[in-house]
Amino acid sequence: MNLLDPILLSLRVAGLATVITAVLGLFLAARLNATRSRPGRILAGGLESVILAPMVFPPTMTGYLLLLLLGPNGPVGSLWGASGGLLFSWLAAVIASVVVSLPLMYQSAKTALTSVDPHCIAAARTLGASERRIFWKITVPLAWPGIAGGMALAFARAIGEFGATLMVAGNIPGATQTIPLALYSAVESGNTHAANLLLGITVALSFAIVIVVRWSERRTAASRAHRLAGGGSR
Amino acid sequence: MIQATCTRQLPEYMLDVSLSVAPGETLVIQGESGAGKTSLLECIAGLAAPDCGTIIINQVTVWSSQDRINLSPQERAAGFVFQDTALFPHMSARENVSFAVTAGYRRRHETVPQKKAVAALAQQEFERLGIAHLAHARPRMLSGGERQRLALARALAAQPSVLLLDEPFSALDRKTREEMWRIVRELKTGTRLSLVLVTHDHEEAQVLADRILQIDRGLIHDDA
Numbered sequence: 001m002n003l004l005d006p007i008l009l010s011l012r013v014a015g016l017a018t019v020i021t022a023v024l025g026l027f028l029a030a031r032l033n034a035t036r037s038r039p040g041r042i043l044a045g046g047l048e049s050v051i052l053a054p055m056v057f058p059p060t061m062t063g064y065l066l067l068l069l070l071g072p073n074g075p076v077g078s079l080w081g082a083s084g085g086l087l088f089s090w091l092a093a094v095i096a097s098v099v100v101s102l103p104l105m106y107q108s109a110k111t112a113l114t115s116v117d118p119h120c121i122a123a124a125r126t127l128g129a130s131e132r133r134i135f136w137k138i139t140v141p142l143a144w145p146g147i148a149g150g151m152a153l154a155f156a157r158a159i160g161e162f163g164a165t166l167m168v169a170g171n172i173p174g175a176t177q178t179i180p181l182a183l184y185s186a187v188e189s190g191n192t193h194a195a196n197l198l199l200g201i202t203v204a205l206s207f208a209i210v211i212v213v214r215w216s217e218r219r220t221a222a223s224r225a226h227r228l229a230g231g232g233s234r
Numbered sequence: 235m236i237q238a239t240c241t242r243q244l245p246e247y248m249l250d251v252s253l254s255v256a257p258g259e260t261l262v263i264q265g266e267s268g269a270g271k272t273s274l275l276e277c278i279a280g281l282a283a284p285d286c287g288t289i290i291i292n293q294v295t296v297w298s299s300q301d302r303i304n305l306s307p308q309e310r311a312a313g314f315v316f317q318d319t320a321l322f323p324h325m326s327a328r329e330n331v332s333f334a335v336t337a338g339y340r341r342r343h344e345t346v347p348q349k350k351a352v353a354a355l356a357q358q359e360f361e362r363l364g365i366a367h368l369a370h371a372r373p374r375m376l377s378g379g380e381r382q383r384l385a386l387a388r389a390l391a392a393q394p395s396v397l398l399l400d401e402p403f404s405a406l407d408r409k410t411r412e413e414m415w416r417i418v419r420e421l422k423t424g425t426r427l428s429l430v431l432v433t434h435d436h437e438e439a440q441v442l443a444d445r446i447l448q449i450d451r452g453l454i455h456d457d458a
Contacts, residue, residue: 119320122281125307126314127334127392128341137333141324 003197005174006182013090013165013178014158017097021154024098025105026147030135033113048106054164055103063167066096070168093169093176097158105154112146113139115220149216156209160202236396236428240277240287240297249273249284249452255396257426260418262443264433270452271432275398278430279314280307292395308341313394317401319385321373327384328369331356331391338392359387363417379410383417390421396428403438415441 032044054062070077070086124134162180169176186194236255249270255261265271276282289297296305335355339347360366363383403411439446448455
């Protein structure tokens with residue numbers, strides 16, 4: 001059994017999914033968080049429910065929904081013509097990973113953005129800085145530990161994704177077989193050696209991710225404590 | 235110059251004030267905690283919206299409920315110094331001031347200033363406030379007095395048309411507070427910058443004010 005292919009594919013799928021999720025999650029968290037009007041808040045609440053739904057949905061259900069959307073007759077899949085081009089490709093695995101990891105990124109980004117000292121934002125406004133400049137120069141750097149933690153969680157969720165990926169991308173060795181799918185196949189075929197190796201790699205990756213998440217939590221907690229104590233920046 | 239007549243419903247009472255500050259004048263607003271002092275400054279700066287009224291800064295109507303005018307804080311050019319300084323903790327002192335120089339320049343000219351010009355203007359503010367030696371320090375490494383000087387330098391670097399100070403010296407020890415009073419008095423010399431200082435310190439009001447207003451539960455009681 002070739003183990004390099006699923007490892008490289010998993011890193012490619014999870015890496016791309018994390019980048020997309022980070023951009024999308026940060027954008028959505030910033031936009032929905034800034035909504036002030038009553039109709040806007042109601043709309044934001046509805047959209048937030050849709051974003052968070054995959055967190056409570058069984059992954060196979062999410063996969064089935066994606067199958068309906070991305071299939072040749074689905075609203076998204078039909079744009080690719082009758083070939084059903086998106087399904088059973090590594091891009092389908094990326095889409096599945098984005099959908100299931102977006103809630104984690106969104107929640108982390110939202111928490112990180114709301115923890116930024118509002119006086120820093122207000123000060124930047126009175127200095128005359130544009131909202132865009134404030135977002136990139138003040139908000140994102142101050143929220144960065146939380147955003148980085150969200151990205152780590154999103155990467156972890158993407159690399160461990162199984163159910164939804166199996167539904168939309170299948171389990172094609174060398175094409176769509178990621179680490180969890182390869183592990184499943186190895187166990188099913190009694191290839192304990194391959195299964196153990198994949199397990200070891202996953203554990204090592206998980207530890208690295210946990211270290212990043214804990215670092216980001218410590219940084220966020222430290223900056224919050226520093227702010228509440230009224231020292232440094234405040 | 236500031237002319238403000240506004241009302242705003244606060245959690246416990248109604249803020250209902252009318253005041254004017256002449257060019258170059260320092261108006262001190264005194265009152266107990268929760269009297270509505272900060273809310274008033276926030277309304278002038280555009281950080282909070284009054285329910286009703288008119289606010290004019292340097293002949294420009296920045297807020298009018300009648301004419302439905304509501305300029306953003308960015309457009310008002312009202313410098314604001316917060317009690318807690320609100321310095322950007324991830325930036326050095328120089329970066330804090332340079333950020334303000336750039337933002338202020340863009341507001342006035344709608345173009346990006348050259349790096350050399352930003353550095354020169356930032357240096358000018360550092361020297362004016364006597365903190366040039368702290369340019370590379372992060373805010374958390376500074377003392378309370380140094381942080382307030384930096385906050386003042388940052389607010390001035392954006393070249394505001396009016397300056398609003400929200401109890402900026404209340405957390406400082408007496409010696410540092412007196413030093414800050416001296417700096418504010420020096421800053422005022424030869425400028426036509428209108429200044430509104432909120433404080434509950436009677437001595438501070440006496441030292442810095444051209445005029446003192448008392449505010450209590452949202453209402454101005456006396457103009458001494």
